[in-house]
Amino acid sequence: MSVPVFRRPRCQRCNLPQHLCLCAEIPQVATRTRIVLLQHIVETWKKSNTGRVAALALSNAKLLTYGAPDESFDTSVLSEPGTWMLFPDGPAAPPDAPAPRQLVVLDGSWSQARRMSQRIPVLRTLPRLVLPPPESGMLMLREPTHPSGMSTLDAIARAVAMLEGPEAAAALERLAALRVQRIAECGTLN
Incomplete structure (x- = not known):
């Protein structure tokens, strides 16, 4: 006899289980830098x-999906002038380079992100924005496959702080902390 699996209903917007839904808490954050x-x-x-939650919060964001079978991927948006990529290694931007107008953020597990960076030729040519290691005591859910343990939302908040100042990133940081707190209180993502 099989035991039925209970699945909690999810929010259609933020995709979290309804009891963890963050939609009412998602701020609208304006940035000069477009986040792709x-x-x-x-x-x-x-x-x-x-990544989905970050895209909902950022008014200057574009969410693209990569890896759909039988679909070609249009890389033209990634080739726009002034585009950098948030990534821990690769070609660094010259120290006197102007700030990026557009920042590509790879959203996936660490192995998925590494493969995307290798399989999409234009990404290999982009200057990199590298984040410093997280401060000790930073509240986050650890992702064992990612060297720094940062979620996409955490990484974007830290990138926005570097590029546009801590005030611009504060609402994203609060959202990331609230998400971690809610999940920790429930003890699960199910």
Whole structure:
């Protein structure tokens, strides 16, 4: 006899279980820098996905999906002048380079992000924005496959702070902390 699996209903907007829904708390954050989230197809409907929440919060964001079978991927948006990529290694921008107008953020597990960076030729040519290691005591859910343990939302908040100042990133940081707190209180993402 099989035991039925109970699945909690999810919010259609933020994709979290309804009891964890963050929609009422998602701020609208305006940035000069356009954030292009390049989301791996496998991440699209994961409950743990924070890229979707970041895209909802950022008024100057574009969410693209990569890896759909039988679909070609248009890289033209990634080739726009002034485009950088948030990534821990690769070609660094010259110290006197102007700030990026557009920042590509790979949204997926660490292995998915690494594969995307290798399989999409234009990404290999982009200057990199590298984040310093997280401060000790930073409240986040650890992702063991990612060297820094940062979620996509955490990483975007830190990138916005670097590029546009801590005030611009404060609402994103509060949203990331609230998400971690709610999940910790429930003890699960199910």
